[in-house]
Amino acid sequence: MPACLIYMTASNVKVALVVGASRGIGRQIAIDLSKHGYAVVVASKSTSDATKVHPFPPDPNSQQSTISTVAREIQENGGEATAIACDTRDFTQIQQMVDQTIKKYGRLDVLVYNSGAIWWSSVEKTPMKRFQLMQQVNVEGLYGTVQAALPHFQKNDWTGRIIVISPPIYSRFFRGKTAYAMGKVGMSVLTKGLAMDWEREGKTNMAITSIWPATAIQSAATENLAREQASDLRKPTIFSDAILAMLAAPVHEVNGCLELDEDFLRKKGSTDFEKYNVVPGSSPRRIMPMEFPDLTVKEQADEGNRMDSTALRSKI
Incomplete structure (x- = not known):
């Protein structure tokens, strides 16, 4: 029996796929999922020969940190990890990434989509190529990854979780970064819409949730x-x-x-946030509002004559 199947049979371990796991937040998510018993697939474009990185582990916000070093770091701490290279602008590569995950571990329980392209500027100063890159990585990459993963959640009796790194929807977020906001808010729309699909279809063991930082987090983006x-x-x-x-x-x-990370932890009973401060004793400035608009309407439950293009096409 292959070693990976022996591992699966022995522990019946849950499997998490973290897309965008080479540095910063993505790396930390992968490492902490491993510490909590998950076999973790770390995916991103960046790979390296992890055996030649000295000192090890590398600065988690540097170019030396890749999915190869993250996988090695998890393994050296007793966890199970596999690095799979993937450019999320290419749906074929996305499909191969998910297929390799299933081939290796036989299941998928958690999907985290952390891949993202950033350009904060006005519409006038955001070139078309930069705009297209952000939509490809942020919106299309997420949609493609979810599409590739859904059949495997179905095989798992529609039991699983999807975590999306995208913000609450509110108007101030658009200011000064419209092109970026178009993609990130689009990701949040997917969270809302897919959740509604599952509720309508009675998939009560599936959840998709978006998360965003309430305060700035130490990463390559905040260097x-x-x-x-x-x-x-x-x-x-x-x-x-x-x-x-x-x-x-x-x-x-x-x-x-x-x-939001802090607000959700507070709802779940956390009170000690000093441990998260980069500078002990500091009071990090909150970058997100305290309250957000309610996106529901009075007619929320009224679907009217809801059109389903799939059903319409089958009649043609």
Whole structure:
């Protein structure tokens, strides 16, 4: 029997696929899922020869940190990890990534989509190529990954969780970064819409949840801030702790929710946030609002004559 199947049979371990796991937040999510008993597939474009990285482990926010080093780090700490290279702009590669996950471990329990392209500027100063890159990685990459994963959740009797790194929907988020916001909010729309699909279809063991940081988190994206205003930063462990709490929460509490890391942890009873501060004793500035608009309407339950293009096509 192959070693991987022996591992599966012996532990019946749950499997998490973390897409965008080479650095920063994604790396931390993968490592902490492993610490909580998951076999973790770490996926991203960046690979390397992890045996030649010295000192090890590398700076988690540097170019030396790749899915290869993250997998090695997990393995050296006694966990199970596999690195799979994937460019999320290519749906064929996405399908291969999910297929390789299933071939290796035989199941998929948790999908985390952390891949993202960033460009914060006005519409005028956002070139078309940059806009297209963000839509390909952020929106299309997420949609493709979810599409590739759904058949395997179905084989698991529609039991599983999807975590999306995308924000609550509110108008201030669009300011100064419209092109970026179009993609990230689109990801949150997928969270809302897929959750509604599952509720209508009676898939009561599936949940999809979006999560976003309430305060800036130490990562490659905040490198300049880390040098100048480290007191405004929190460690990425606040984000991974919030995700672990989401995975432990009942489906009805998290399905279709657009959450913030700190606020969700507070709802689940956490009170000690000092441990997450990059600078001990500091009070990191909150970058997100305290309250968000309610996206529901009075007619929420009225579907009217709902059109289903699949059904219509079958009649043609």
